[in-house]
Amino acid sequence: MEFAPVSPLFVGREAELSDLVHAAEVAEKGETQAVLVRGEAGVGKTRLVEELLRTLPPDRALAAVGGCIEVGGEGIPFAPFSAALRTLWHEQPDEVRAASAGQETLLARILPELDLAASVERPNDDVARLFELIARILERLASSRLVVLVIEDLHWADSSTRYLLGYLSRSRRLGRLLLVGTYRSDDIHRRHPLRPVLAEMDRLRSVRRIALRRFDRVEVTKQLTGLLGAPPEPNLLDEIFVRSDGNAFFVEELARAYRDHTAVGLDDLRDVLLERLEVLPETSQRIARVAAESGDVIGYPLLKAVVGLPEDELIEGLRAAVLAQILVSEPNGSEYRFRHSLVREAVSDSLLPGERALINRQYAEVMETDPSLARAGELAGRLAQHWYAADDDVKALRMSVGAADEARDRYAYADQLWLLERALQLWERVSEDVRADLPALRLPEGYPRRGHRPGHAGPGYLDLLATATVAARLGGDLDRAMRLTCDALEILAGKDEHHPSRAAWFWTRRAVLVQALNHGDGWKELQTAQALIDDLPSSVVHADVLAHVANWGAQHRPGRESRVAADRAVEYASQVGAEALELHARITRCWLGIETDVDGSCLAELYEVRQRAEKLGLVDIIGRVCLNLPSFLEGMGRSEEAIAEARHSIKTCRSLGLTDAEAWVHCNLSLSLFSVGRWPEAEAALDEAAAVAKSYKPRAAAVARRAYGLLVRGDVAEASDQLALARGLLGTEDLQPQFLVALAHFTMEIAARQGRIGEARAEFLRADAAGLTTGPIRYALPMLHVAAAIEADARQSTADTPSAEVLAAVRAAAARLTVVFPISRAFECLLRAELSRAEGADDPELWAAAVEAFEPMNRPYELAIALLGAGRALLANGSREEAADPLTRARQIATSLGAGLLLADVETLAQRVGAGTPSPTDVVASADRSDDAGADGLAAFGLTPRESEVLRLVARGYGNRRIAEVLYISQKTVSTHVSNILAKLGAASRTEATAIAHRRGLSLPE
Template sequence: MTAHASSAVLVGRDADLAALRDALKRARSAEPAAALVGGEAGVGKTRLVEEFARLAAADGARVLTGQCLELGEEGLPFAPFAAALRELLRADGPEAFGGQERHFARLLPELGPADAADVHRGHLFDLTAGLFQRLAERRPLVLLVEDLHWADRSTRDLIGFLVRSARMPRVLLLATYRTDELHRGHPLRPFLAELDRVRGVERRELDRLDRDGTAEMVGHLLGAEPEPRVVDTIHERAQGNPFFVEELVAGDPDGCGDIPQTLRDLLLSHVDRLPEEAQRVLRVAAVGGSRFGHELLVRVAGVPEPELEGALRAAVAAQLVVADPDGGYEFRHALVREAVHSDLLPGEHARLHGRYAAAIEAEPDLVPMGRAPAEVAHHWHAAHDRPRALTAARRAAAAAAERYAYAEQFGLLERVLELWEQVPDAAELLGVGHVDLLEETALAAIEAGDHQRALRLTRVALADLDAAAEPLRAARLLVRRAKLLRNAAKSDGVAEAREAYRLLSGAPRSAEQVALLADVAATIAAADPDGGGRIAQEAMAGAAVLGDVALEVTATITFSLVCDDRIPAQEALERTRAAADRARAAGNLPSLAHALVNVSDLLFSLGRYAESAEAAAEGLPHAHRVGVSRTTGVFLLANRAEALMALGRWDEADALCAEAARFDPPGTLALPWLRLRARLRLERGAEGADALLARGAAFLARPYVRPEDWLTQTELQILAGRLPAEAALANPAALAVRPRYAWPLLAVAAAGAADPATRQALGAVAAATPHRYPAEHAWAAQVAAALGDAGPDAWRAAVAAWRADGQVHPLAAALVSLAESCAAHGDRPGAAAALQEAAELAGGLAAAPLLDRAATLGRRLGLRPRAAADELLTAREREVLRLVAEGHSNGRIAERLFISPKTASVHVSRIIAKLEVANRVEAAAVARRLGLLADGS
């Protein structure tokens, strides 16, 4: 029998292939669709997706493919996307990029010089999504990303954006990864867990073949029916791994040859059958990676080209290497390359990596454009040439920063720091001092989101610095440390800020000195509002003397912020709006985005919720443009979400919270979206509140908690029943300094307090807490009604106050309380009227707990208050109801909507309760009668 190199038939993957075709079908219908295919090395992931891609192309879809590089976290950012775009360029030419070639040149240098403008990578992500959407308008697009376990941070970020934010119709994103590479600390683990929660993402892990599958595969490989003994032997030794099966059959058709048991030995035994020259060339090629160019191999191998071609021909004939369309080569299995590379002798390993590094340094065009810095850094490091590794890593870090690949930049700079101690003349080679490098690495760590590492690096830099000789640098590092400490909730940072102020006071006036004074003012104000205000005024005066508009804007914003609770909000708003106008006129986008955070916040305080939402929306594109999406951008998203929540636009607010979560803001910067989304979940009785509450509660146990954070998190914990009402009294200092956040806490505590002593204490605190703005007046009226014994009139006053303010949910809740009070005092008509209005408002919000409370009172009074049925149901519940009306079971509904059967059951139960029907059949009938099924089903 003759053994063939590989099976032409896909074996044992019918269900997996069908699942991928279903995913493409959903994408064709403009539903969210992404598929993640995992499995151990050699299990057949690539074979499966190749077959799927063939069928998809035959069915009219376009397929673009990219592969992650095994350089991993230090590798070329966005490598698979660059490969996919290169494929597009080769097929369609530059016209395919719709006039955006200068932007896409950051990913694909072949397109020419990149746009010199400072374009934030968020804009690059949007452009990439837009390109794929345009391609998909003509025909469905399959974007295939292979070997996700090797993906760099930037590639993961872009994939996450495309899946979670872009929601591209008619595009299926398909990615493969090795499960046996995912050690406990592997960065792909949390990334996959996040994607699992996104609607439309399907994750499949390929199992090994069973004995029947092995038999079928061996039959195809041999071209004849195999004997049972041969199948048993091969199946036992390969353990159902298709690649192992192929290798065993290729080595010995009977599967009984003297082949080592371990994978490494198995792969190397296959390599050992090559001629000696081919083995040597294969060892050289393995050092270059899974893919290698012909010209680069010629430079490194050091053999005449005819001999090199003969060696490669032997490797190709043995199916160890395949030629690719770009004129290079690729190992047929990455495991072959890994095995060959690991078999190198130590000296051989270092020597060959050094030769690769030198060749690429001399001729960067030997590798795809843009890859040279990362490749050179990788090879010099592997060659153990510390001086060259040091300088190459620094250059690669700079190249990564230009592509907004901050995580890669940080990793490379960490390597530079590691090598610094090992290279005697490191400072001369790099042209920077050790403190410079520490500061640069700390900034990269902040951009990459590793604030803990940034904190440690800043501490070391301060220890190495002579503050007397460099007061400005010392002050800058102290301010940065203060911010990091506050964000990590480790301390208030005031001690560091005071020392920074001491240093700045003796330094000559300059733009940096004034900017740092503004930062110092913001930090000190947390403990000393008067002192912070004075320093902010000092910063404003210094900026005026310098005539620096940007600095004046920053200092004015800081002054308004630190004096937030000591000057009227209208006055602060006028100052901050004037600062925003100046920033807008000067084109100072960072200051404008920062100012709009404060503008939207002040408008919210004044009860001008629609204007607050608009101001935050204006700031968002500016924040993205200048690269502060994870800081200023998250605050803008939270401010807009909070204003929309007040207006009753809860679905929009929830989407904004989800967007903020995707930016993964570090430390306490996550608290704004966390508290808003937790509140939404609680007020809607939706799943997921517990996890959000637990994350928020964790901050309460940290050494330092800002007053507003303590107030809002404690409020949520009491609202959820996790803390008793008296917990609201545990931090009187916080209650005294932040009335805006103190009043909601007092209201929640007053509603739940039964103990007379607690109620009395709450009343005393409420009497001492100022109420200046519409919402604070309403909260004060609500607290007075909850703690008093005055009957319906007190609740009527609270309802009137909430009407004046305009927040929807608090008004609905006050109306239910008014109805309860009316019922208790025998005013049935008053109770009915209040209950009806409350039900209509709560139904529009899908506020299930409040609706249940209203329904309970209605049943007790013999009333049937209900909102319009289409308002009672959330968007997801309408989706579920549509499927119920089509006759689907809970299990099938779960499959269609990518939720668990338990969640589907909960949705169905809520629908039946809200529509006040007895069963699914009646629910479907009501839905049809009321026209809830827009498609007429």
Template sequence: MGTRVTSARVVGRSAELAELRAALLDAAARRPSLAFVAGESGVGKTRLVRELRQLVAATPVAAPVPSVAPDRPAGATEEAGALVLAGECVQLGDGELAYAPLVGALRPLLRDAHPVLETLDPATRRALGRVLPGLDGAGEAPGPDVDDGQGRLFEALLELLDRLAADRPLLLILEDLHWADRSTRAFLTFLVRSLVQERLLVVGTYRHDELHRRHPMRPLLAELERDARARRIELRPLDREELGELLADLLGTPPDEALLGRLHGRSEGNPLFAEELLAAGPDGRGALPSTLRDALMVRTERLPADAQELLRVIAVGQRVDHDALADVAGLDPRPLRDALREAVAQQIVVVDEDGRYAFRHALLREVVDDDLLPGERAELHRALATVLERRLAEGASGVHLTSGIAHHYAAAGDQPAALRTAVRAARAAREVHAHGEEADLLERALGLWPAVPDAEAIAGAPRVLLLRDAAQAHAHLAEHERAESLLLAGLDLGDEQDDPRLTAGLLERLARAQWALLRPLEALATTERALGLLDGLVCVEHARLVSWKAKARMLQGRYGEVVALAREALVLAHAVGDRISESRARNALGVALAATGRPDDGARELRRAIALAERDGAVAELGAGYVNLADALHIAGRTREAREVTRTGLRVVPAPGSDHRWQQAVLSELSFALGDWDEAAAVLPDVTERRSSEVGRLNLLLRHADLALGRGDHEQAAALLPEIELLGERSTEPQFHVPVAMTRARYEERVGDLDAARRAIDAGLDRIELCAEDQARMALLSAIGVEIEATAAQRERDRRADDGPARERASAMLRRVEAAAADAGPTERANLLHARADHDRACGVDDHATWVAVAAAWEALEYPYPAARAHRAAAEAALRDRDRAAAEASLAAARSIAERLGARWLVADLERLAARGRLRATEPPDAAAPEERPAADRAADPAAEDPYGLTPREREVLALVADGATNRVIGERLFMAEKTASVHVSRILAKLGVRSRTEAAGVAHRQGLVD
């Protein structure tokens, strides 16, 4: 009876195949999809995606094309098979083989000269040429300061995928994501966030049992799998019946019950394990190995000696072409062919599309590699490195080649060669903007440095430059602590007077790292130290330092100083031809102009900064340009435009890490302001994943606190506040001083501690007045101060206490708002209207019409949340004036907005107000507008005198409650039993919708229910 090693068909995976098929149909209908296939080793992930490929090749994909598709009639369908691209991640050292699965997936396009490649513009071809040598020249490698082109490469890859999917769906398969390199992980993040209507299905496979707690793919997969377009397909082991089908296919006849039971018990339903156990012995009995590793070793040990030697070479090389295999194995052509045929015939080795040999399954490779003796493994690594070095000398190129050489020399223990090739591979990684791989390779080189004699000559560069470049690579990944330590090590290597320009360059990078770590005073001191070294020198380093200082002072709100520094930096930048310095200087200048009443001039400078950064591919400056342009527009009241700018920035600046997360936080802030709280929450990164700089983390925490307070999740807000305040204390930026103080004040006001809220406002104002000229943010914080003092004054009047101090503080806060609002834009004007209305409330002259005007001002800006709060204040003012129709109209407007936003605390507050005033929650269908209803009608309304339904007796009781009388005193004064007085008080609290006697007294005074 013949026995195959691998089943000819997929068993027990019909539901999973259907799910993948559905995802592909979505992609065909211009709804890009993602599918992640997870499972343990050997459970059949690769087999499943191979079956999907065969299914796609054999069956056309039909899906309706939406009417938005260009040049296609509504309801049209397209019959076309999907294009399939597939690549796999490689387990190589620390994952320094950048873009491995993408290169593997795209290489067939280059090999087959796919016509789409000819349609790409030269810039896109050049960018792709960095990872696909042969498509176009890769160009010169950028210097260490201009290596921000990863975004440009990602855009080029996206454009290629989009063009490939123009006429038929594209299936992109990326296998073994648990081994994904940093750059592939970054591209996956970018791709998911950039897809809109591409006909693309991305299928990724990974071993969930490989994802330990600190595995870098773990947080990324958690984030990606939360996407609404994502599917997670987990492959379970086969049950007994399904395993029987598999064995029947292998054996050619159904297995007997004994064999089935034996194999199911030993394999536990793992298809690969079952296949290998059967291949090791058709009866599944006796001395068969008890582990999968042993089962796989039995397979390989049955091969002839020459074939086993080839397996060892392939295990070390992972994917080896015929010539390299011949060179390393040292076999003559005929024995080599015979050995390879045997390994392929036994289904241990397969041949890929590029003619390279690899193991059929990664587990097979792993057990062979594990079985190698240390010296044997080192010898094979050295031999493979020698073969690849020869190819490099003959003109071959590519980051994978240089990385492979470096890996093999390191694994061989050849330290001089490992140092030399690690530096070379790091430069190649920088050329393709693979910052993570560059950092890993440079760290390896630096680790080898002390052990290698004459290391500088072998590396081709002094150690200080390797430290500088490694720090820059880490900075791109928001790993600022490591960048700082590397820069300090570089500064310790020499006398700063020996090479002041080099030292100044190191200090500039150090200052930026210190700023990101929320140590601004150190950062500025470092900047001044560097400037002192360059006094009188006109050079790139000088231009970078002055432009950086301009940016730092801009972040601190020192706008007068910023203008002078920015103009000085522009002169230096033009003199040395450095566009990065020019972009940074124009960025700082634009923010300063916008913040000092010249928003159009500021926006113009910021757009020029963006254009300069885009021309050079300077992602850091490009991201800062989009963020600051959005902020300037938002402050000017053009928030919807600001949100579109931010969305563009997220598409154009796909920098992974903190830069990208900052832009997401900005988008969340703008969506929150515009009332789209669902988007605000959806785009906001999870704060439990600490992948941001300290300053970036503070920004994220504040955005989460905004949402928590808005939605009424006070427990979450309280949990976030300690870290927010701890980080905020270390900052000197008004962009943080104000929201930190606002968050604490809002929380304390919400829970009723007005003294704590007042302290938060005072502390925030003290900080911003000492270090900034940011009038707009100062006015925003002061306006909240007016609101808190108004509530405090109201509370004092409720207690029949002196409200004078609160009114005086409210007036002082209002003067700050008025000073900032002079000749200001619509946001400041709306803020001023709100503050004046609160000041009126502090003085006890609350007016419904004033609050209606405030709500209209916020609505004109499309800010629904403050508009809803103004409507709520208008309802209470109308209720106090006994104008029930106006109160109900304002209440209905507030509730409509609050419910749409999901502001649960505000909805609850409005319900309490409605209950106290016995108001309808929605406006009557034909109710006249408040201003159109005659006063006589309002006076004639019986409920106007008694909006809460209190009886005359209850009004008498309430008057005594307002005076602070106890139940016993009430009974004595009104000649009733104390128990009867208690019942009256309980009914009054229920009718007023309050929970305490103090609240009842406040309502009584504010609504004129007592004298």
């Protein structure tokens, strides 16, 4: 895996960058501006400023950067201004020389390389003249261009630098000057000498402040994707996000450690992290060492009880630790935490083994004496943690089992898993009597509860394994869940006295995990489970297996047989009193009936299931309803309702700790947002999905949807790359129709757009042979429409002809579909119209019907496709005046959406119409415009040679990332070039820019 030392993706900070750009724009108009960027060390201040500098056009702006340097307790005098002026001298020597004429010896004070003052006595009272000279130089340079002067690390600034910065920020006559200063907010204590300067600058209207926060999970996901060259694995993302606390520098260091297979150590950072602690008084160091073993947050009463210091010493020690930014006070004022998790980790790692055990024993003892010292609901878990670290096996085992249910009640599945794994680890270290007296444990739904030996009130080893398996799955640690299941099955296979019901339960869990991990489709495991219980009396395990068999059928073979299996599972679960399993089976039954739910009975049942599950606290079932309900509503064409339900479901899943279910809901939300034309929000939802998804399928679904978004926007090459990534994530072992239909659809459209018509047809025929054209209807109809559109385009091409085989397959597949909802009828109208075009009879009435069907649907993209078809059909039939309105509307919608491919189709149609097309519309009239600019080529539009190169690659379908790689420039620079190209060509999108270039006869350089 390749590793970039700094992420090539500029992550987040869009609002902050916009503020900087705005300040630059104001400064460019002649009003001096100053911006102060603050944030903790490593948060990304320098990267933000670099992005600003990359956006500045080199022909209109001049930038100079200088940094303060700490030497001893005070920075080097004028160090940042010396560095910045050195840059300005090299860039514009004549202007600097002219501005400093007669005062060269004074300038040489901060530019020693001028070597003009070696024999000149330097008076000590010329600081004011030096300030004025520097201001004059900047004023001259800023008279004809924007000058950006960046001073970094102001927390190390010497007094001369501070005074000069204040002087320049107060000067209003300097012209087009933007001053940018950065400083570490965690270094600016109350008595820091920079504080008065900042306070003074705050009173000036020309000074802005920008505060940088840490990255959230979505932003860390993007940063890691840039660093590693691929989306991070969920477990790696979890580790780095938690350990870095969203600090960009720490993310980079942790990613590098992962790359170098030293993810646990980070030895290079340890000295840096502990540097501030080691200069503190011993009392403060002791407080930090004790606090490091408490976890993320420690209450003051608990800290006081464990440290054992007199209160005045404790307070003074805490004060020093807080001022040094080792600890920070929580808003409630009674708790403290480490500013960075990595600092806490480094402090904890520095403890001696005996020291760590002693501190943890002290924690456990004081909390047992006074339980109020622990947060509500966390006492048992804290005691388990501390007794385990104190090497007390008996107490650690007892507390671990007792705390597992507590963690589950908080939906803290990772904590529950940790506790249960500690219990499994300690099992053999304690006596049989200790095991027999363990606290009771709530066992998973469907798990057979018999089998305990007399005198054993608590759980057995297999019970711990079963509960840990479910905790691992709900927490998203699927690999660990699989290992626990394998351990259980190995134990069961080796027993003299078998427990087939328990084995069946574990085989059923294994079936689910095999699917989630792309190791298979899970059917073999379900068959094994069925065989184990076939001859056993009716039980809850039978109901569990039947419910999973029905769900498997719904996923892989939706149809009548699967519906019968779902009905049977519902009935059986009811008979044995397994209400949770009955609700699971009812969800499956709703899933199988939703596409023909004319009377809304399936939808009503799903709401009923959710209500009952919420009353019973059945987390798994609530999660299934959350991810299915928005999807069902979207399939019915009720997108706005789906959006509302998805947002509610996201909150629910997040509160219950159901990360994978939440990822699915984000994907469903993205689809509905896309449907109603809110495409930027749809992209943001996919970012959220990528940040929380744990298993392969929701990750694949998010990437596939991203591929389609890129495709319709016009970035075909990047869409192809993303689709390949989605296929890799989905694997080849558990191919479900609901995924395959969409993948086939996207593959066909990408191949066709890249001119690979044969591959597009082959993909469709493969999908048809696999039965993917028969459903689900919500996916099948759009795919059939695309297949017909490809053939229709082939008829209008001079290089190809329609495929009779494909068209026959499309018609046959469409005839097999049962269309119920208005949205499906609208797609059916679109399909009929496209088929008529493919067969040479482009019927305006069919297109008008499609437009009429989509008009009330709030589906702008499909409406625009229908409008384009209507305009094209009218033009083909000679109704040129009538074609103007639908084509104009199609262009307006495509432009507002950013639908580059659709806009290109409109432009292509306008080009084909040719001169003489009447014009009440820009679209049809665009073909009538003369090609005066064609003779002068790209230069007539003012495109620079570099912009011409970028446009050539845009025309090839390259995305910003690939263009950056080809031209060896940053993606931000590419974005700037593309923006300039669009502005100069008067284009609304990349695809329109390409179409305009071709239509005007502009030759794109090779």
